[in-house]
Every structure is written in C-alpha cells, then in structure tokens.
Amino acid sequence: MRIPAGRREQWERMLRSGRWRGCLALLAGALPALAFPAPSLWWLAYVGLVPWLLLIRSAGTGRRAALDGWLGGIGYLLAVHHWLMPSLHVFIVVLAALLGLLWAPWGLLVFRVLRAPVSVAAAMAAVVVVPCGWLMIELARSWEGLGGPWGLLGASQWEVAPALRVASVGGVWLVSLLVVAVNTAVALLFVAAAARTVAVVGIVVCALAAGAMAQWAPQPERSGVARIAVVQPGVISGPHSVERRLAVSERLTGKLAGRDLDLVVWGESSVGVDLSRHPEVTARIAALSRRVGADVLVNMDARQTGGPGRTGIFKSAVLVGPDGLTGDRYDKMRLVPFGEYIPARSVLGWATSLGKAAGEDRLRGTHPVTMWLPRAAGGRGLRIGPLICFESAFPDMSRRLTRDGAQLLIDQSSTATFQHSWAPEQHASLGALRAAENGRPMVHATLTGVSAVYGPQGERIGAPLGTDTSGAAVFDVPLASGTTLYVRLGDWPVYGASAVLAVFCAFAGVRSLRRRHRGGPAAARGAAAPVVASLAESDESDESTGRSRP
Numbered sequence: 001m002r003i004p005a006g007r008r009e010q011w012e013r014m015l016r017s018g019r020w021r022g023c024l025a026l027l028a029g030a031l032p033a034l035a036f037p038a039p040s041l042w043w044l045a046y047v048g049l050v051p052w053l054l055l056i057r058s059a060g061t062g063r064r065a066a067l068d069g070w071l072g073g074i075g076y077l078l079a080v081h082h083w084l085m086p087s088l089h090v091f092i093v094v095l096a097a098l099l100g101l102l103w104a105p106w107g108l109l110v111f112r113v114l115r116a117p118v119s120v121a122a123a124m125a126a127v128v129v130v131p132c133g134w135l136m137i138e139l140a141r142s143w144e145g146l147g148g149p150w151g152l153l154g155a156s157q158w159e160v161a162p163a164l165r166v167a168s169v170g171g172v173w174l175v176s177l178l179v180v181a182v183n184t185a186v187a188l189l190f191v192a193a194a195a196r197t198v199a200v201v202g203i204v205v206c207a208l209a210a211g212a213m214a215q216w217a218p219q220p221e222r223s224g225v226a227r228i229a230v231v232q233p234g235v236i237s238g239p240h241s242v243e244r245r246l247a248v249s250e251r252l253t254g255k256l257a258g259r260d261l262d263l264v265v266w267g268e269s270s271v272g273v274d275l276s277r278h279p280e281v282t283a284r285i286a287a288l289s290r291r292v293g294a295d296v297l298v299n300m301d302a303r304q305t306g307g308p309g310r311t312g313i314f315k316s317a318v319l320v321g322p323d324g325l326t327g328d329r330y331d332k333m334r335l336v337p338f339g340e341y342i343p344a345r346s347v348l349g350w351a352t353s354l355g356k357a358a359g360e361d362r363l364r365g366t367h368p369v370t371m372w373l374p375r376a377a378g379g380r381g382l383r384i385g386p387l388i389c390f391e392s393a394f395p396d397m398s399r400r401l402t403r404d405g406a407q408l409l410i411d412q413s414s415t416a417t418f419q420h421s422w423a424p425e426q427h428a429s430l431g432a433l434r435a436a437e438n439g440r441p442m443v444h445a446t447l448t449g450v451s452a453v454y455g456p457q458g459e460r461i462g463a464p465l466g467t468d469t470s471g472a473a474v475f476d477v478p479l480a481s482g483t484t485l486y487v488r489l490g491d492w493p494v495y496g497a498s499a500v501l502a503v504f505c506a507f508a509g510v511r512s513l514r515r516r517h518r519g520g521p522a523a524a525r526g527a528a529a530p531v532v533a534s535l536a537e538s539d540e541s542d543e544s545t546g547r548s549r550p
Contacts, residue, residue: 261293
C-alpha cells in the first residue's frame with residue numbers, strides 16, 4: 001500500500017521532533033505489556049516489539065537510538081508494573097527511569113544492525129544478536145536488588161503449550177529468545193527487500209525449533225496423584241483482620257473433612273503470630289489436621305527468632321501436623337524491594353512517606369527447604385518445596401528445589417494490596433512456567449486470589465479461585481518422576497547469549513580498528529573522504545530519515 005506524500009511528510013516531521021518521538025518510544029515500549037495477564041493477548045508478544053524496533057532503526061544517530069531504547073524501557077516497565085503505582089506513587093517513575101537505562105545499550109545494538117542499508121549479513125546478525133541483547137537485560141533486572149524477574153517477555157506465553165515445552169528445555173530464557181527473534185524477523189520484513197528472505201527463513205526456523213522441542217524434548221513421566229486442598233479466605237480488612245482471617249481459614253479447612261487429602265495449603269501471612277510462642281493457636285491448627293487427615297502448610301508473618309542474634313520479622317512456611325509443629329520451617333529468602341525491605345534504607349527511607357513501603361525490614365532466610373509428608377500419596381510419602389510470594393518469579397529457586405528432590409512445588413502468596421489490578425493474574429500465571437521448566441506440579445495458594453494449580457507440563461489443573469472467591473478447593477494433582485533438560489542443564493540460553501554478544505562485540509571492534517587503520521594514512525595525505533564515509537556508515541547515518549552527521 002502506497003502512503004500519500006503528505007501523510008509521509010507529517011510522519012517524518014513527528015519522528016524528527018524530540019517530544020513526539022519520545023512519546024512514541026514510551027508507547028512502543030509499553031505495547032508488549034498487553035501480552036501478559038490480565039489482557040493475555042499472548043500472540044501480541046511475537047509482534048509487539050516491532051514498532052519499537054522500527055522506531056529505533058529510524059534514529060539518525062547512535063545517541064538518539066540509545067535514548068529511544070531508554071524511553072521504551074521506561075514505557076515497558078511502567079506498563080508491566082503499573083499496579084505498583086498505588087503503593088510507590090511517583091517513586092515508580094524514578095525506578096522505571098533508572099531500570100530503563102538497561103535498554104539504552106540495546107537500542108544502540110538494534111540501531112547498529114538494523115540501520116539502512118540492511119544487507120543480508122546484517123539481517124542474519126540482527127535475528128541472532130538482538131534477542132541476545134534483550135536476554136541480557138532480562139538477566140540483569142532479574143537480580144533481586146533491581147526488582148526481580150517480573151514481566152520477562154517469555155512469561156507471557158504461560159498458556160501456550162508449545163512454548164511451555166520450550167521452557168522445559170531452556171527455561172523462560174529460551175522462550176524470550178525465540179519471541180524476540182520472531183519480532184526481529186518481522187521487523188526485517190518492513191526494512192529492505194534484501195532482508196525479507198532472511199526474515200522469512202528466521203521465522204520458519206523459530207517455528208521449526210519450537211515444534212521440534214515440543215515434539216521431542218524429554219518430559220517426566222506421571223508417577224501418581226496427590227490430593228491437595230487450597231484454602232482462600234478472601235479479602236478481610238479492618239480491625240482485627242488477622243484474627244478474623246485465621247477464623248475464616250479454620251472454618252473453611254474444617255469443611256474439608258472426609259475428602260481423603262494429602263495436604264492443605266494456606267496462603268501467605270495466613271497466621272500473624274509465631275506458632276512456637278503461641279501453643280494455643282498451634283493446637284487449633286493441629287486439631288484441624290487431625291480432622292481432615294492431612295498436614296496443614298501455613299504461613300507466618302510475625303516476629304520470630306531465626307537463629308543466634310536473628311530476631312525480627314520473618315515470613316515463614318511452617319508445616320503443622322496432627323501432633324502440632326513438625327519442625328519443618330522455611331524462611332523467605334528473597335524479599336520484595338520496598339514492599340518488605342527498603343534498599344539502602346538510610347538513603348531511600350523517605351520512600352515510606354510516599355506510599356506503602358515497608359516500615360521495618362523483614363529478615364531473610366538462609367537456605368531453601370524441602371519438607372517430607374510421610375503419609376501422603378497413598379502412604380508412599382511426598383516431598384514438597386515451598387516458595388513464598390514473588391519467589392515463584394525466580395526460575396533458579398524452583399529448579400534448586402527440584403534438584404533437592406521436591407515432587408511438588410508450592411507458592412504461598414498474598415496479593416490483597418493489588419486486588420483490583422493485573423497483579424493477581426500475572427502472579428498466578430508464573431506457576432505454569434515454573435511447573436513446565438521443572439516437570440513438577442505447582443500449587444499457587446493465595447489469601448485473596450488468584451489461586452491456581454498446574455500440572456508437570458504447565459497445564460492448568462481444575463478451575464482457579466478468583467479474586468472474588470472465599471472458599472476452599474480440592475485438586476487431584478498429577479505427580480511426575482524424572483527431570484527436564486532445564487533442570488539438568490540450567491540457564492544455558494543465558495550463557496549462549498553472552499557468548500554470542502561477546503563474539504559480536506569483538507568482531508565489531510576489530511572491524512572498527514581495521515577501518516581506522518586504513519583511514520589513518522589517507523587522512524595524513526589529505527584524502528579524508530574515506531574516513532568521513534566510514535564514520536557516517538558506522539555511527540551516524542540512516543537512509544530512512546535522510547539525516548547524517550556532517
């Protein structure tokens with residue numbers, strides 16, 4: 001379709017305007033967020049980066065491309081984490097601006113491989129290095145100190161069965177690589193005729209690779225069924241809410257008697273006292289365990305003693321059996337920045353005056369824990385691996401539990417603060433990825449919804465408990481034996497992407513040095529034209545905008 005000349009000139013003026021271009025970069029970066037729950041437009045992930053890529057390509061200079069990458073990164077982070085605004089207020093903009101800097105080098109990388117003219121070699125390089133650059137961003141911001149791995153692009157594919165099989169091979173990292181590779185190939189369809197063949201081949205190769213992994217990737221074999229109950233008391237606020245929540249949880253659990261259960265799971269912060277110091281509360285839960293015939297996994301959010309000199313507020317998963325505390329306890333290791341602790345509180349403590357940031361830092365656990373249920377699974381026993389809240393976002397934590405022998409992964413969460421946002425659905429969806437990566441079923445139990453259960457291949461088991469539900473549900477959870485390639489090999493896509501980028505940067509550096517070496521004698525003899533042409537080609541020109549550095 002031919003674009004009218006007037007419309008084309010108007011568009012080019014917008015691209016030359018710093019203000020309009022900045023707005024476009026913000027919007028282009030925010031677009032892929034619609035692929036995540038709650039919209040769950042999963043297919044958008046495969047083309048959602050294309051406008052951003054094309055915008056960066058049209059940058060007249062490398063500096064402008066880095067700026068487009070930074071602004072797009074801000075848009076992406078604000079869109080994916082917008083539900084944090086009531087808690088952090090304006091501080092979320094500050095955080096997005098700082099973390100968005102991770103996309104500035106990526107913008108420069110995209111500009112270098114996609115700028116006009118795009119040769120066949122450049123197109124082939126783009127399909128490989130652009131996804132690798134994106135993966136380095138996801139790796140960097142997956143560090144807990146930078147907020148953790150929430151909103152990884154591959155996680156948007158949590159309900160796509162072939163993508164979940166890909167995750168069993170290389171984790172969410174490999175899914176992100178393939179998604180960005182498809183976006184890059186689609187973008188190439190719009191930039192040059194010479195690149196279109198490469199683009200089509202790239203898309204076909206990605207599809208064939210995903211299909212091959214879905215068909216032939218080894219999967220654990222089913223090895224039985226565990227009958228798990230999830231208790232979700234619902235939204236309970238106001239005076240004495242902790243005590244009233246406990247009473248509702250007890251009432252709902254009591255109704256599960258006679259259901260032949262292996263385990264009852266309560267959500268995060270379901271108990272507001274240290275059970276070791278409140279035997280009367282422990283006795284009430286133990287009586288429930290005897291009544292339903294199964295242990296109860298509760299979660300304490302209370303001041304406790306975690307060891308010599310470590311007294312403070314812990315979030316702990318604790319197993320209560322018919323005789324009381326079993327001795328199994330897991331203290332949360334990775335805390336939510338600002339929600340459960342303030343990074344560099346002496347400097348950033350003022351954040352508590354702007355929103356609902358933590359008034360007191362929680363204390364961290366020191367090691368992962370697996371818990372043994374000797375009476376579960378028909379008397380064969382069941383080993384569970386507990387996680388708490390956003391720890392389910394970290395692929396390495398569930399992988400470690402699986403390697404330690406966990407047969408069932410459990411995440412206890414509470415999203416009551418973000419009840420009317422996309423957060424509950426986004427959080428619940430992570431369970432599908434973790435289940436598929438490890439070949440282990442996963443139970444995501446919350447106080448207020450969404451609570452959901454997933455099988456060993458990431459498939460949903462039963463109906464989830466939504467945010468409008470107060471009740472209990474029983475799930476027949478299929479168990480599995482064996483391990484996936486991701487459990488065996490770990491984060492190999494990250495290492496591979498790092499190696500690819502290292503080779504690319506080394507090649508680009510050697511090529512630049514050779515050009516300078518060839519241009520030096522010519523410049524000394526007064527023939528400066530080759531040097532100017534080389535500089536224009538390597539850093540500051542773009543035929544699509546008609547702009548070049550003098």
